Amino acid sequence: MSLINAENVTFEYIRRDKDGAVEGINRAVDEVEIAVEKGDFIAILGHNGSGKSTLAKHFNALLHPVEGTVFVNGYDTREEDRLWDIRQTVGMVFQNPDNQIIGTVVEEDVAFGPENMGVRSREIWERVVQSLKSVDMYEYRKKSPQRLSGGQKQRVAIAGVLAMKPECIVLDEPTAMLDPQGRREIMSAVTELNRKEGITVILITHYMEEVLNANKVFVMDKGRIAMQGTPRQIFKHADELKEIGLTVPVAALFAGELRKRGVDIPDDILTTEELVKEICRSLRII
Amino acid sequence: MSIIADHLTYIYNKGTVYEKKAVNDVSFSIKDGEYVALIGHTGSGKSTLIQLLNGLLKPQSGTVYVNGEDIFVKDYDLRALRGRIGIVFQYPEYQLFEEDVFTDVCFGPKNLGLDRQETELRAYEALKMVELPDEAFFQSPFDLSGGEKRRAAIAGVLAMKPDVLILDEPVAGLDPAGREWIFRLLSKLRKERQTTVILVSHSMDDIAEHAERIMVVDDGSIVMDGTPAEVFSYGKELMEMGLDIPRVSRLLYMLKENGVNVNTDIVTFKQAIEEVAGLFGKGR
Amino acid sequence: MLRDITLGQYYPTDSYIHRLDPRTKITGTFIYMISVFLIRDIWGYIAAFLFLAFMIRVSHVPVKFMVRGLKGIFIILIFTALFNVFFTPGEVLYSLWKLDITREGIKVAVRMVIRLVFLIMGSSVMTLTTTPNNLTDGLERLFRPLKRFKLPVHEIAMMMSIALGFIPILVDELDKIMKAQSARGADLENGKLSTRIRTLIPILVPLFVSAFRHAGDLATAMEARCYHGGEGRTRMKPLRYGKQDYSAYTVIILYLVTVIAIAVML
Numbered sequence: 001m002s003l004i005n006a007e008n009v010t011f012e013y014i015r016r017d018k019d020g021a022v023e024g025i026n027r028a029v030d031e032v033e034i035a036v037e038k039g040d041f042i043a044i045l046g047h048n049g050s051g052k053s054t055l056a057k058h059f060n061a062l063l064h065p066v067e068g069t070v071f072v073n074g075y076d077t078r079e080e081d082r083l084w085d086i087r088q089t090v091g092m093v094f095q096n097p098d099n100q101i102i103g104t105v106v107e108e109d110v111a112f113g114p115e116n117m118g119v120r121s122r123e124i125w126e127r128v129v130q131s132l133k134s135v136d137m138y139e140y141r142k143k144s145p146q147r148l149s150g151g152q153k154q155r156v157a158i159a160g161v162l163a164m165k166p167e168c169i170v171l172d173e174p175t176a177m178l179d180p181q182g183r184r185e186i187m188s189a190v191t192e193l194n195r196k197e198g199i200t201v202i203l204i205t206h207y208m209e210e211v212l213n214a215n216k217v218f219v220m221d222k223g224r225i226a227m228q229g230t231p232r233q234i235f236k237h238a239d240e241l242k243e244i245g246l247t248v249p250v251a252a253l254f255a256g257e258l259r260k261r262g263v264d265i266p267d268d269i270l271t272t273e274e275l276v277k278e279i280c281r282s283l284r285i286i
Numbered sequence: 287m288s289i290i291a292d293h294l295t296y297i298y299n300k301g302t303v304y305e306k307k308a309v310n311d312v313s314f315s316i317k318d319g320e321y322v323a324l325i326g327h328t329g330s331g332k333s334t335l336i337q338l339l340n341g342l343l344k345p346q347s348g349t350v351y352v353n354g355e356d357i358f359v360k361d362y363d364l365r366a367l368r369g370r371i372g373i374v375f376q377y378p379e380y381q382l383f384e385e386d387v388f389t390d391v392c393f394g395p396k397n398l399g400l401d402r403q404e405t406e407l408r409a410y411e412a413l414k415m416v417e418l419p420d421e422a423f424f425q426s427p428f429d430l431s432g433g434e435k436r437r438a439a440i441a442g443v444l445a446m447k448p449d450v451l452i453l454d455e456p457v458a459g460l461d462p463a464g465r466e467w468i469f470r471l472l473s474k475l476r477k478e479r480q481t482t483v484i485l486v487s488h489s490m491d492d493i494a495e496h497a498e499r500i501m502v503v504d505d506g507s508i509v510m511d512g513t514p515a516e517v518f519s520y521g522k523e524l525m526e527m528g529l530d531i532p533r534v535s536r537l538l539y540m541l542k543e544n545g546v547n548v549n550t551d552i553v554t555f556k557q558a559i560e561e562v563a564g565l566f567g568k569g570r
Numbered sequence: 571m572l573r574d575i576t577l578g579q580y581y582p583t584d585s586y587i588h589r590l591d592p593r594t595k596i597t598g599t600f601i602y603m604i605s606v607f608l609i610r611d612i613w614g615y616i617a618a619f620l621f622l623a624f625m626i627r628v629s630h631v632p633v634k635f636m637v638r639g640l641k642g643i644f645i646i647l648i649f650t651a652l653f654n655v656f657f658t659p660g661e662v663l664y665s666l667w668k669l670d671i672t673r674e675g676i677k678v679a680v681r682m683v684i685r686l687v688f689l690i691m692g693s694s695v696m697t698l699t700t701t702p703n704n705l706t707d708g709l710e711r712l713f714r715p716l717k718r719f720k721l722p723v724h725e726i727a728m729m730m731s732i733a734l735g736f737i738p739i740l741v742d743e744l745d746k747i748m749k750a751q752s753a754r755g756a757d758l759e760n761g762k763l764s765t766r767i768r769t770l771i772p773i774l775v776p777l778f779v780s781a782f783r784h785a786g787d788l789a790t791a792m793e794a795r796c797y798h799g800g801e802g803r804t805r806m807k808p809l810r811y812g813k814q815d816y817s818a819y820t821v822i823i824l825y826l827v828t829v830i831a832i833a834v835m836l
Contacts, residue, residue, distance in 0.1 A: 062794060084796050104702050115806060120804060124805075144582055160795060173459075176458065177458060177459070180529055206461040246461065246463075279562060280541070282566070368753055368755050381776050393754055
């Protein structure tokens, strides 16, 4: 059984005019099929308005499909009495760190989830300490979240989800508002959680470099899954990606350009390290 | 239009526990038509610095000279100055407020005291410049898509026809196509209006491709000021400040470490391709 | 000016008052407020002043910071004072056009202003030393008996806490919007009242939009973290009275007795 199974999921927004009459219907998610296995690191790529955030909100029952079904651990997300189990199983981190902080002290914010779940206070303390430690924010536990940097705030948000002991974390463009340092912090924290603690990760992003650690990438366009595969398979298609408002990592773009010039470089380069190695290899042949 | 910052210092919440020296004795000058990038981690003081340049904040000490005139003397017309030094703030779409896009874009030129005809002409030009479709002109700005809202908001500043355009992370939250579009717009402004551009950005790749000069802000001070090639040669120092170097530079430095003889002063993608292809005798 | 409102803000430091149970602080503040209205003469004011000064001292919040909180309501203070000076009947000291300044008026005005200042400073001591979450917990516990009358105590407390948390965010947002519109040449400082109201539109519309956006996002984030009202909710830091609370209650009651004694005896 997959951890999350989205079957034929469709979601529509209804647009209304000033008088409330239906003006049109926007199909934000269109017949999407996705299966997420335990331990996966999934990336969902797509341009602004491609429907990726709307899709993400289906994974923990914040939205329900108008057609199709989403299953979490085998339970339909529409089942009312499973709602809190589902939200505890699949936690979510949002884009704007300021709009998801509830507490005025870091540790109180992290405790919010377990408090809602009715966890006993002694265990809440244990979970808070552990979660803050695993995102390396323990020493900030008494600080006011308002005074932290963007990267630190997002790590607190991740800790807040971890304290609910989820099996899966969905991150909706978590680095969009951060500086390079903040981005590095979040990406290494997320990768570590996936590798060391075995937490399933679903990362929504439009930064190509952030999906390199994923084992599976879904590319969305106009609400549909336009491509899927490993990062290596996906980034071979630079032209198709460009057509839907995306691009490929700089190293892949560079390799592609060199190939066009007739330089002997493989077509599945992803990282700068690989590119350097291949250029050196190729030079030695000459 | 030349801008000279002369020993600027700005302190937030002076005299409280929250006191913070955001800008600390900063001096520099920006020449007419320059394309300058301002980099630094969040909270380094770059946002405060740009607000000092057009008098939105008043420094505790030091001053700013625009075309040789001190902008903080008593009778200086700050409103007219803001028309000449435009600022596009981070997430500018959040400042839209009018019932339709066109009226919103008219807000800036109208405040400058221009007559109706000139105001509308400028608004129209600005909307054309940001390539918003005509049918969007009389829509509510709140009905536009995210990307379109940003275009409308930028048009609101362009309609004042500023000589200097300051942009605070204009590509934040945009997808690759949106980012590319912003940089095309800036190139067009420089070519058609000779606009001076001051760009605050976290994307080293974008800066390397476009800026002529980089100022690095750290802890309220300008710690580096030079061409992209010069600044990006200090990779270690930049990383320690929470910044980065462009991927192109990283590639060239790594090649050099592996014994390949390449010019590490190159920072743009195109030149780097020529350099590397040249190694194989495939350069142009 | 808006940045100067300290009401509802938390001042992070460690002090005896910070460590008190929020219920103690809420009750104490309530008693202090009542005492201010019991005062009749100068000795009462001196007692109230000394008590307040002592509390501020113990709270480790800089006096400067507290006084800044008053700036935000300066206009209200002036208005109250003028109103009383001119509209209290009594012995006329000086006539200004049709308005009479009376001896009684001045007395009432001075009293009113002092009372208002005491009230505001007194409640600031509470909000500055208590995190909004803690304050909410305290209120929720104190008003728990009202649940029997079907009053949604938890929900009201949670709303209050969120509203308090929103103040700094909205003040920040307001500052950004004002800067952005000034950068577009909006004149926010000068002009007649009629035009000034119009200049508020470019600020208020984006502010409302942003408040709704923040609120919507926050609601989604809370739901995603399993929030579903007070039912079955536990606390990381359950409220418990400690030794310091009992001594604080003793001090407050001693103070109240003093004020009443002064009022009755003199």
